[in-house]
Amino acid sequence: MxxxxxxxxxxxxxxxxxxxxxxxxxxxxxxxxxxxxxxxxxxxxxxxxxxxxxxxxxxxxxxxxxxxxxxxxxxxxxxxxxxxxxxxxxxxxxxxxxxxxxxxxxxxxxxxxxxxxxxxxxxxxxxxxxxxxxxxxxxxxxxxxxxxxxxxxxxxxxxxxxxxxxxxxxxxxxxxxxxxxxxxxxxxxxxxxxxxxxxxxxxxxxxxxxxxxxxxxxxxxSARLCAEQEQLLDELLAASLQLACDTEGALAIDALIPLSEPHRFALLRRWLRAHEVTMPSREQLLHLWQDVALSRQDAEPLLQLGSVQIRRFRQRLYCVAPCANVASLVLPWYPEQGALTLPHRLGFLSLAEQGMRIRRPHPDEQVSVRFGLKGTLHIVGRSGGRSAKKLWQEYAIPPWKREQIPIVYYNQQPIAAVGVFVMREGDTSANDTVWQIVWRMT
Structure with missing residues (x-):
């Protein structure tokens, strides 16, 4: 041969x-x-x-x-x-x-x-x-x-x-x-x-x-040797990274503050990689830490890294996809005829045997789904009114998620923020028939 x-x-x-x-x-x-x-x-x-x-x-x-x-x-x-x-x-x-x-x-x-x-x-x-x-x-x-x-x-x-x-x-x-x-x-x-x-x-x-x-x-x-060093660091840092992350993958800022800069940046890189983010430069990591993680408490900082955004909420860092603007949408819904598919991969709504309980609409009430809440709201189980912003804060909803949560309306009246709270106008206590609504992601 x-x-x-x-x-x-x-x-x-x-x-x-x-x-x-x-x-x-x-x-x-x-x-x-x-x-x-x-x-x-x-x-x-x-x-x-x-x-x-x-x-x-x-x-x-x-x-x-x-x-x-x-x-x-x-x-x-x-x-x-x-x-x-x-x-x-x-x-x-x-x-x-x-x-x-x-x-x-x-x-x-x-x-x-x-x-x-x-x-x-x-x-x-x-x-x-x-x-x-x-x-x-x-x-x-x-x-x-x-x-x-x-x-x-x-x-x-x-x-x-x-x-x-x-x-x-x-x-x-x-x-x-x-x-x-x-x-x-x-x-x-x-x-x-x-x-x-x-x-x-x-x-x-x-x-x-x-x-x-x-x-x-x-x-x-040389590339293999570098890869071996990275693998070793992965193994050594895996436990501490897991402890610093919650069930949603958000990273606790307080867990990083006591660390040296090399240790902190090593954890940040592995956290970003776990979220499939393009590996940032050192300058981007500095920006992430100083201008996002350590920005003033009343700020809503944002860093764009490739196709994802790094955001902070309640002393945690989140990797999130850019949110579509759905604030102007009004989606008619006929729940008893089937599920409603929400746009921009926001999932779908349907009636179920278990779910958020709201009263059934009256015959003259048209059901629709919208996004975003403003003004003062009165919700079931609370005396007095609360501003929409304070309610979102009380329920620990990050700012970028608030405009993505479907709101059920009867005519022009908001009835429920699905999966979060029900307004008094949707209270089931005086109604014999109720709907149970679930929101599932695709």
Whole structure:
């Protein structure tokens, strides 16, 4: 057997070993050389394993005039290999983070949404990609977490993520592709050195490898050592982080105040990672601590980190998704005809055998659901009135949640803040028939 054939067989065997425990996989398939090699390996493994189910997904960023042609190439190749392929269109907004970072973020969001619950995502990053990622992290001034670069295994939401080619040099993938006469597409932007990753690939790494041929392997070792240090810190800090968090995942500020800054920031990073927040810079962590956690008590501070917001309420930090503006919505509801689906993934309301009890409406009362309360309210079990703001505070409802809680109205009269309190106008004590309403999230 020739050395080339032996190397190709070894590559396939190594990938087979890494995928031994996987039965359903989704391959992130761009049509380029790297992902074409990975997908072909999966095609070969399917011939050997009848239990292996493979799908592919092409993320259509729309950044190139050739993107439609690349999508067609991917669909055609998958059709030849009898592998289902989906095209996932995305919109890249590069205004805040630049094209490369924004494209990566929306790409993984699309793949995450497309994954089935029991699937493993496979991506085709290789040894040279690892060097680029390491050097980019070094350029940003990253600590051990950033310098850990990419792991061979990881998570994308609830799904597992594998990079089975991470220890393989791109030159070996090129040999594999030519051995099997694979066809792939070339992204013209890969030759544009204005992009940081391309600059490293085209101008920096070739010189480093010429001077030190084993440079990529040395970088990979350094990345693994950094990852080991991070894993050790994860283990050492896990118990204290758990104690500092409540059942909703909110982080107690008072638990962090006595700590040294390195200890505090290490806990904050792990808390953010648990909420799948893009790892912040040191400056962002300082901003989070000084301007959010330690802001004046009557403030409602907010820090935007990627697609989430960091907020404070009653000496706790929360990671929350930006709230949709639903204050002007009026949703007619006919409860006895079925559940009401709320917009913006706010769940649904329905009648149930158990739930918040309110009186049944009179025949001349129309039922609707709205959001937001103002003015003075009189609620069941309380003498006198309370302002809506004070009621929310008494019931420990954070400010950003107050406008998201469905309010049941009869005509123009608020009857109940579902799941929180009932107004006197909804009191059941003088009524023979009642409704019991539940609010479930989707």
């Amino acid at each position: 020739s050395s080339e054939r032996t190397d190709v067989a070894t590559l396939l065997k190594n990938v087979a070993v890494q995928l031994a425990g996987c039965q359903r996989v989704l391959v992130a398939y761009s049509g380029g050389l790297d992902s074409s090699v990975l997908l072909h390996m999966l095609y070969q493994l399917m011939q050997q394993r009848s239990d292996l189910v493979v799908r592919a997904a092409y993320v259509h960023h729309g950044l190139s005039a050739q993107a439609d042609r690349w999508a067609q190439h991917c669909m055609h190749t998958c059709q030849q290999w009898d592998i289902p392929c989906a095209v996932l269109p995305v919109t890249v907004d590069a205004r805040e983070r630049g094209v490369e970072a924004a494209a990566r973020e929306v790409r993984y969001q699309a793949l995450r949404q497309h994954l089935l619950p029991d699937e493993v995502l496979l991506t085709a990053q290789h040894l040279d990609d690892q060097s680029e990622t390491f050097l980019l992290a070094l350029k940003r001034g990253s600590g051990p977490a950033g310098l850990s670069a990419m792991g061979a295994t990881g998570k994308l939401g609830a799904n597992s993520l594998l990079r089975p080619l991470l220890g393989v040099a791109r030159a070996r993938l090129d040999d594999y592709a030519h051995h099997y006469r694979l066809a792939w597409v070339e992204d013209e932007s890969n030759g544009d050195a204005r992009y940081d990753r391309n600059f490293l690939r085209l101008q920096v790494l070739p010189q480093l490898k010429q001077r030190w041929p084993s440079f990529p392997e040395a970088v990979a070792r």
